[in-house]
Amino acid sequence: MAGEAGVVANAAEGSGLGPSTSSSGSMKLSIYPTPIPELVLLDTPSALEKRIGMVRREITGYYTGVHSQAQGIIDRWINIEEKVESRIKSFRDPTEPLNPGLLYTGISALTTSVITRSRGLPTRIFLPPAALAGAFIYFLPRTAFRIGSYAEELEDRYVPRFGEIRRTSIAHSGIALERAKEGVAAGRESVNEGVKSIVESIEQGTGLKLKAIGWAQEVKKEAQNIVNGAQKDINEARRVADGAIESKTSSSDSEDSKRLV
Structure with missing residues (x-):
């Protein structure tokens, strides 16, 4: 029996049978060929590569x-x-040509800076920009108005308080100017009234008619102007008459010469 078991084991090994486990626990070969294991390469980077x-x-x-x-x-x-x-x-306003306007504005600013170069520091700082702005407003008024409107828009958007102060200052300046004009007119009227009262007092004290003398002087000036105008008209009429006489004389001489011929 032991011999038969050895023969069977040898036959199994010769026939290529796979390994099997007997009841006693020994390994036996399988009947199928053993597959070749696949090699799988794992790309494992190093710490430096990471x-x-x-x-x-x-x-x-x-x-x-x-x-x-x-x-x-x-x-x-x-x-x-x-x-x-x-x-x-x-x-830009399409009705205003920029070429001469900007040229004149630059010339005005340059001339002002040349004139004020020997003046004081405040004059050299403030006068050329003022001349530039004034010339720009004078030569390009509509363009300057558009730029001023945009500046007011920016002022109202970013610094509304400054805009209110500026407008209030301009309004007060206008009121002060109107009051100054009214004061000048009132002062002129008061001076005229004072002169009139002085003339009346002199007339009452001396008996002279100064007003009549003044009016007479004015009438005399007007009469002199009228006389000068009339004299000019007379001289012109005399010149025309002399020219007519000379032309008539020359025509009569030419007719006499024709008759003689």
């Missing part, structure tokens, strides 16, 4: 963020340039 990749990703993200921010700034700047260009074009 660190380099992390740094590269951080740098790429930082560059992308900086580029997007720079592009956003450029886009905003281009938008601002377009707005400024459109606003400047809106200031």
Whole structure:
């Protein structure tokens, strides 16, 4: 029996049977061929490669963020340039030629700066800009009005308190100017009344008619003007008459000469 078991084991080994486990626990060969195991290569980076990749990703993200921010700034700047260009074009009045107006304005400012270069510091600082603004308003009034309206709009938008103070100051200045004009007119009337009272007192004290003398002088001036005008008319009529006589004389001489011929 033991011999038969050995023969069976040898036959199993020769036939290529796989390993099997007997009741006694010994290994037996399988009847199928053993498959070749597949080799699987696992890409396991090292710690240095991981660190380099992390740094590269951080740098790429930082560059992308900086580029997007720079592009956003450029886009905003281009938008601002377009707005400024459109606003400047809106200031121009098509009925006003800019070529001579701006040239005259620059010449006025340059001339003022040359004249005031030997003056005091406040004069050199404030007078050329004042001349520039005055010349610009004089030569390009409609364009200056549009720019002033836009400046008032910005003033009301950003510094409304300053705009109120400025308008109040301008209104008070206008009122003060009107009062000054009224005062000058009242002073002139008072001076005329004083002179009139003095003349009347002199007439009452001396018996002279100063008013009549003054009126007589005015009448005399008017009469003299009339006489001068009449004299000019007479001289002109005399000149015309002399010319007619000379032409008549020359025509009669020519007729006599023709008759003689």
